[in-house]
Amino acid sequence: MIAIHFIVNPVAGHGRSLLTKEFLLPYFIRSHHHLVVKHSEYKNHAIVLTRESITQKADIIVACGGDGTINEVASCLVGTSIPLGIIPMGSGNGLASNLRIPKNLRKALAIIKERNVTKIDVGKINDRHFFSNMGIGFDATVIKHYESSHKRTLLGYVNACLTSFRAMGKNNGLSVNINKIGRVDNPFIIMVSNSNEMGYNLSLTPKASLQDGLLDVLIISKISRLKMLWLAVLILFRRVYWLKEAKSFQTKELRLARNDTAHFESQLDGELHQIEKGVLEISIKEKSLCILVP
Numbered sequence: 018m019i020a021i022h023f024i025v026n027p028v029a030g031h032g033r034s035l036l037t038k039e040f041l042l043p044y045f046i047r048s049h050h051h052l053v054v055k056h057s058e059y060k061n062h063a064i065v066l067t068r069e070s071i072t073q074k075a076d077i078i079v080a081c082g083g084d085g086t087i088n089e090v091a092s093c094l095v096g097t098s099i100p101l102g103i104i105p106m107g108s109g110n111g112l113a114s115n116l117r118i119p120k121n122l123r124k125a126l127a128i129i130k131e132r133n134v135t136k137i138d139v140g141k142i143n144d145r146h147f148f149s150n151m152g153i154g155f156d157a158t159v160i161k162h163y164e165s166s167h168k169r170t171l172l173g174y175v176n177a178c179l180t181s182f183r184a185m186g187k188n189n190g191l192s193v194n195i196n197k198i199g200r201v202d203n204p205f206i207i208m209v210s211n212s213n214e215m216g217y218n219l220s221l222t223p224k225a226s227l228q229d230g231l232l233d234v235l236i237i238s239k240i241s242r243l244k245m246l247w248l249a250v251l252i253l254f255r256r257v258y259w260l261k262e263a264k265s266f267q268t269k270e271l272r273l274a275r276n277d278t279a280h281f282e283s284q285l286d287g288e289l290h291q292i293e294k295g296v297l298e299i300s301i302k303e304k305s306l307c308i309l310v311p
């Protein structure tokens with residue numbers, strides 16, 4: 018008997034993801050599969066539910082939601098042999114898109130039943146994990162507006178970009194020391210990616226790979242509003258590196274330290290996080306998450 022635990026975020030992807038056990042049962046074989054379905058009730062609840070499923074000896078734990086839900090579930094599975102399954106039910110679905118896991122429920126469930134496991138790299142930032150990307154600067158500001166708009170749709174994302182664009186002053190007050198690079202004042206964005214997908218098919222780091230043991234870093238120094246518009250065009254065509262102010266490289270670790278006493282505000286897999294420190298120690302844990310893929 019294979020115990021498959023589904024951790025469902027009922028509000029992901031504007032609330033389309035109300036999967037129940039009754040709904041899922043016909044897709045499985047009763048004599049082979051034992052299904053447990055749990056629904057998260059608040060932010061970070063999926064972490065509690067996943068830890069519980071680990072102690073309940075789940076053979077597979079499936080995150081049903083978007084990148085935020087995957088982050089919560091997968092963070093508990095790093096370094097274990099329990100494979101993560103994904104049912105993409107979020108708005109952006111960046112990681113699922115990179116892994117070619119379809120949004121079609123029947124096809125996504127077929128991948129779980131096939132049990133084809135691969136291992137992917139995991140990004141670490143201080144004591145947290147990220148699977149797709151993390152960033153500070155403009156993208157964290159976008160996520161802040163996106164979350165506060167309560168419209169987790171592509172239109173909501175575009176609106177959040179426009180609001181952030183209008184709010185972006187000439188000086189964002191951020192001065193960061195980056196190992197290997199030195200001091201960067203008022204960066205427009207610093208993004209560290211494990212995956213080449215941010216969601217909605219957009220990418221700032223199109224060459225990133227989940228299995229190369231490296232993090233792809235993009236640093237864009239201060240740019241004018243006109244350049245921001247040009248950047249938006251380049252993002253659509255996945256040609257960010259054409260921007261003169263964009264510096265990109267690959268690394269196994271990165272250290273960002275603020276030159277003041279403030280905390281970092283960062284986005285991690287599309288969710289806003291206040292990092293309680295002025296230092297970000299970022300690294301990669303190679304092939305440390307088992308995941309079910311087509």
Ligand SMILES: Nc1ncnc2c1ncn2[C@@H]1O[C@H](COP(=O)(O)OP(=O)(O)OP(=O)(O)O)[C@@H](O)[C@H]1O
Pocket residue numbers: 026027028029030031057058059060061062082083084085086087089106107108109110111169216286287288
């Ligand atoms: N019952 C709940 N009520 C409110 N928030 C919840 C609940 N369950 C989970 N959450 C939170 O919802 C947030 C969004 O989840 P998720 O990222 O999976 O969906 P999404 O934003 O629609 O998808 P994507 O990140 O792919 O765009 C997460 O921060 C998660 O912790």
